[in-house]
Structure formats: C-alpha cells, structure tokens
Amino acid sequence: MRKGMLLVISGPSGAGKGTLAQRLLHRDGFAFSVSATTRASRPGEEEGVHYYFLSDEAFAAMEAEGDFLETATVHGHRYGTPLKPVMQALEEGRDLLLDIDSQGARTVMEKLASCVSVFILPPSMRELEHRLRARQTESEEDIRRRLHNAAGEMEQLPRYRYAVVNDDIEEAYTQLHMIVQAERHNTVRYLPEIR
C-alpha cells in the first residue's frame, strides 16, 4: 500500500493559500490535519472537526510528552498539530494537508523530512498589498504588519521544496495538482505500493 503524503502549505496571508487548500481537499483527496488549540470554541466549531479544544494544562502536558508535531502561540493562545493522528494517517496511506505559518512549517520540515512543502507566493508585494486592502476587514496597522511579516517569510523560501506563484488561481491550482501527482510517485511513498 502507498504511504500517505503530508503536504505542508505556507506563505504570506493574502497569497491565496486558503482557496488552494480547499481545492486540494475537494479534488485531490486530501484531508485537513485537525489542530489542537487552547482558545475557546466559536459558534459552529466542532470538537475534533475544526479543532481539538484543550485546556492550557492539557496542552502543556501534551507538549511535554512530545505529542505535537509543531506548536505556535498566536495572540496568547496555543496551537499545535497532534503528532499521532498525522503519523497514523500517513501509515494508512491517507494524504494530509497542513496549512500553517512559516514558523510551524519550518518545524515540520525539520521533523518530517519526507513531507512535501510548498510555499505560495503572491505575484508581487504590490499585489499582496492590493489583495489585503481589497478584503476591507483589516486595519491599516494590520495590513502594515502583514506586509512586514510577508517580507520576512519570503526569506524562508529556500527551505521549501516547491514554490508556486499565485497570479491566476486556476494556474496555481494546476501547478499544485501536478506537484501532488508527482509526489505520489516519489519512491519514498510509492515503493510500498509497487512491492
């Protein structure tokens, strides 16, 4: 049986990761890896579907046990990717998608060298700024901060296996699809199936 693929997608906010991730889920047989978090659940969010909701203590205990593939702190809340469901999915031949920030992506790339990492780029910083403003949901300060962060994230680019420029969403998706199809024939995953 073929081994599963852990696809790590990262890139600056506004590059279009979310839309691309949705297509991979619907068209390429990927499942989202469900994260754990210490933040409170929002209306409509289901335990084990959108997140595993944990107390600070439970999160810290899991972290101490090495039960996370990666963790991050955002606005004072902890987020983490539980290791066990990821490894189980890969062993069972299921493909998982991780849509995470560059800090988390770096940890995953280091811990799981067989993961397939893709950095999604906006066509330019100018276009990124345009997209962030078009959202009309963020303050000027937020936009400035996101643009500043994006410039820093770009420096991480060489760590990723692939880079895709999201100028046209159809073209970017096609490119991602071809990366996924190629990596399904990577001997790391494919050999157990051939044998």
Added chain:
Amino acid sequence: MRKGMLLVISGPSGAGKGTLAQRLLHRDGFAFSVSATTRASRPGEEEGVHYYFLSDEAFAAMEAEGDFLETATVHGHRYGTPLKPVMQALEEGRDLLLDIDSQGARTVMEKLASCVSVFILPPSMRELEHRLRARQTESEEDIRRRLHNAAGEMEQLPRYRYAVVNDDIEEAYTQLHMIVQAERHNTVRYLPEIR
C-alpha cells in the same frame, strides 16, 4: 533565470524508456545530453549530435581529468557523459535528459544530488518478458540476460526520486510530464527565476 533540470531516466530494457524519452524531447523542451564513446561511428551518426566519437586515449585522458559525469563500459567500448556541457546547459536554464543504465544513473545521482531521477518500470516481469520477445530481435540468451539484469536493476529502485509504471504509454507520459512540471517549481531550480 530558472536553473536547468537534469532528468535521469533509467529502467530495464523493454520498460519503454526510449518512447517516453522521445516525447519529453518533443513536447517538454528537453535536449538529449550527447555522450562520448570509443566505439566507431555507424552510418548516419553525426559527431556532436549522436555522440562525441573519441579515441581510447582521448577518452582515458578526459576520464583522468574528471571530465565525465559518469562512464560505463559496454561490450568493451567506453561510454561517458561529458560534465562540462551538462553544467553549462543547467546554468543557462536548459533542461537535459539522460537516458542511461542503472550503473551510470547511480553515479549521476551521487554526484549531482539536484538531478531528477525517474525509474521506469514495466507492469510486471511477465509483461517485460512478453515485450522483449515481441521485439523478435533478440536471442533467447539475450532475453534471459535482460530479464536477469532487470531483476537486479529493480533493487536500485529506492535510490531514484520517482518511479513510473509504464503499463499504458499515455498514462506513463502524463505522469512523467507532471513530474517535470512539478520539478520546474522545485525551489532548487525555481528560486533564481522568482528573484
């Protein structure tokens, strides 16, 4: 500018490498790497197009200078891939195809880790035997030897980055095409273009 790709294709005789290589040349913008050889030229073979024809002494001198990416001895004749034209093509952003035996492929994979290596598999040993017999050009002894070699080459499979089973030539080509398209977005080659 994007860096060129060295695509190394190998696999047992009868797996269909030749047909797939021709398609990559005609449809995907690859050029063949021209080999050097000490064997005599055959009618219709042009110097610098089909081979670089060298004397035993000239070949040995190049080998001593480390001017070959890989060399092999077949039926008493020397064959080798000159290193300089390969490196020059890659620097200039041209994609090169190397269709070589598993011994040569192993050397190239070790020397040039950024190469993209693909092993072309027949659907089964039974089908491989069928294809070799269908050629009607080889003796029973040749067929036995090729089948024996194929079994040995299969053991090299984990060294290759990708494996493609050539059951249907259209499907196998499509798969190879997607590998090529994915690898053109590998950051190793793609970053110089983005910057």
